[in-house]
Amino acid sequence: xxxxxxxxxxxxxxxxxxxxxxxxxxxxxxxxxxxxxxxxxxxxxxxxxxxxxxxxxxxxxxxxxxxxxxxxxxxxxxxxxxxxxxxxxxxxxxxxxxxxxxxxxxxxxxxxxxxxxxxxxxxxxxxxxxxxxxxxxxxxxxxxxxxxxxxxxxxxxxxxxxxxxxxxxxxxxxxxxxxxx
Amino acid sequence: xxxxxxxxxxxxxxxxxxxxxxxxxxxxxxxxxxxxxxxxxxxxxxxxxxxxxxxxxxxxxxxxxxxxxxxxxxxxxxxxxxxxxxxxxxxxxxxxxxxxxxxxxxxxxxxxxxxxxxxxxxxxxxxxxxxxxxxxxxxxxxxxxxxxxxxxxxxxxxxxxxxxxxxxxxxxxxxxxxxxxxxxxxxxxxxxxxxxxxxxxxxxxxxxxxxxxxxxxxxxxxxxxxxxxxxxxxxxxxxxxxxxxxxxxxxxxx
Numbered sequence: 001x002x003x004x005x006x007x008x009x010x011x012x013x014x015x016x017x018x019x020x021x022x023x024x025x026x027x028x029x030x031x032x033x034x035x036x037x038x039x040x041x042x043x044x045x046x047x048x049x050x051x052x053x054x055x056x057x058x059x060x061x062x063x064x065x066x067x068x069x070x071x072x073x074x075x076x077x078x079x080x081x082x083x084x085x086x087x088x089x090x091x092x093x094x095x096x097x098x099x100x101x102x103x104x105x106x107x108x109x110x111x112x113x114x115x116x117x118x119x120x121x122x123x124x125x126x127x128x129x130x131x132x133x134x135x136x137x138x139x140x141x142x143x144x145x146x147x148x149x150x151x152x153x154x155x156x157x158x159x160x161x162x163x164x165x166x167x168x169x170x171x172x173x174x175x176x177x178x179x180x181x
Numbered sequence: 182x183x184x185x186x187x188x189x190x191x192x193x194x195x196x197x198x199x200x201x202x203x204x205x206x207x208x209x210x211x212x213x214x215x216x217x218x219x220x221x222x223x224x225x226x227x228x229x230x231x232x233x234x235x236x237x238x239x240x241x242x243x244x245x246x247x248x249x250x251x252x253x254x255x256x257x258x259x260x261x262x263x264x265x266x267x268x269x270x271x272x273x274x275x276x277x278x279x280x281x282x283x284x285x286x287x288x289x290x291x292x293x294x295x296x297x298x299x300x301x302x303x304x305x306x307x308x309x310x311x312x313x314x315x316x317x318x319x320x321x322x323x324x325x326x327x328x329x330x331x332x333x334x335x336x337x338x339x340x341x342x343x344x345x346x347x348x349x350x351x352x353x354x355x356x357x358x359x360x361x362x363x364x365x366x367x368x369x370x371x372x373x374x375x376x377x378x379x380x381x382x383x384x385x386x387x388x389x390x391x392x393x394x395x396x397x398x399x400x401x402x403x404x405x406x407x408x409x410x411x412x413x414x415x416x417x418x419x420x421x422x423x424x425x426x427x428x429x430x431x432x433x434x435x
Contacts, residue, residue: 016325074324075324078324078325078328080325080328080329080332113323114322114323114324115323115324115325116323116325117192117194117321117323117324117325117326119351119353144354144356145322145354145356145357145359145360147324148322148323148324148327148360149359149360149363151324151327152327152360152363152364152366152367153363158331158367161328161331161332162331162332162334162335162367165331165332165334165335165336166335166339168301168332168336169301169335169336169339169340170339172307173339173340176303176304176307177304178304178307178311178340
């Protein structure tokens with residue numbers, strides 16, 4: 001997926017994807033957000049996730065590491081650690097070519113609901129979505145779990161999350177004196 | 182017999198307290214059940230069980246200024262140990278005394294449910310999972326909730342606590358079966374149930390009553406009852422029940 005360089009609005013590290021999604025919606029930004037995982041311990045941390053927006057509502061998702069688009073790209077960009085997020089403004093006309101690619105599209109509420117785990121933000125996003133895009137919760141239910149299912153199919157990533165948690169648990173048990181109280 | 186369950190989730194907002202109280206009420210039809218608000222930093226079980234006005238709570242017990250019996254209340258067919266919400270109460274409480282509290286309660290009940298903090302970032306936050314025999318992991322069908330649930334499982338099993346099952350909660354759409362089936366592959370316990378999102382649960386919380394008392398016939402209440410039915414309570418060793426929890430430590434790696 002190729003996009004012209006947009007105008008950088010903001011660039012910072014966030015602990016989870018909710019914050020930039022909420023900000024895009026609040027400011028009704030037309031443009032794109034680039035998510036770059038900060039934790040390189042995870043296998044899928046290679047590459048960046050890109051989500052485009054029209055008036056603050058997500059339209060397409062793409063991951064440069066996996067070269068996948070649509071709901072699976074949201075799964076690819078999901079990591080437990082912090083992200084470096086850059087938000088760019090870009091004209092709707094420049095976004096049009098990628099917005100026309102159906103395989104890249106995600107339902108408007110899916111990033112907030114499934115990637116950020118925030119149903120209230122997902123509902124606000126769906127309400128802000130223009131007519132012609134699936135807006136009601138029911139309308140996008142057919143593929144609504146798509147990102148979650150793609151995440152669950154990524155056995156390597158899940159093994160990495162579990163392994164990292166196990167190491168953390170052992171290390172912290174020692175720090176917290178849980179081994180000898 | 183007694184078995185201690187930590188009702189846990191890595192992430193807040195999964196409806197853990199609603200689930201703890203609902204599972205407790207459902208299990209109370211078969212067992213003598215005690216529910217404990219082990220989320221001592223962000224207690225809210227008292228609001229779900231109509232106990233917001235009580236004077237003595239787990240905070241006082243953890244501060245060694247009250248006996249366990251003084252902080253237990255019989256409500257809705259269960260024994261409830263609420264926790265206070267004041268900052269002072271939290272500051273004065275010694276979370277490590279939770280072992281002693283559980284050991285004391287264990288002498289006189291069949292099932293203990295520990296409503297656990299939605300975090301893994303401190304000793305106090307993981308202690309309920311360390312003390313418990315098994316954990317019930319509460320999930321929502323989202324990537325962060327499942328990731329965090331996996332982390333809870335890995336902490337639990339690293340600390341010698343088994344996973345009794347996973348409970349999907351606040352489910353809003355169709356298609357959960359497929360997500361549950363795929364999720365189950367990574368968890369050591371089965372999917373106990375998928376509880377639908379429920380306006381009744383919000384009403385119950387506002388009314389300060391457990392969901393199963395407020396709207397016993399609603400779909401979510403029925404789902405919680407099915408979840409409780411599929412949870413087989415194991416007999417822990419009964420000879421040294423109290424010692425089991427007093428001495429709960431992380432097992433040495435083999």
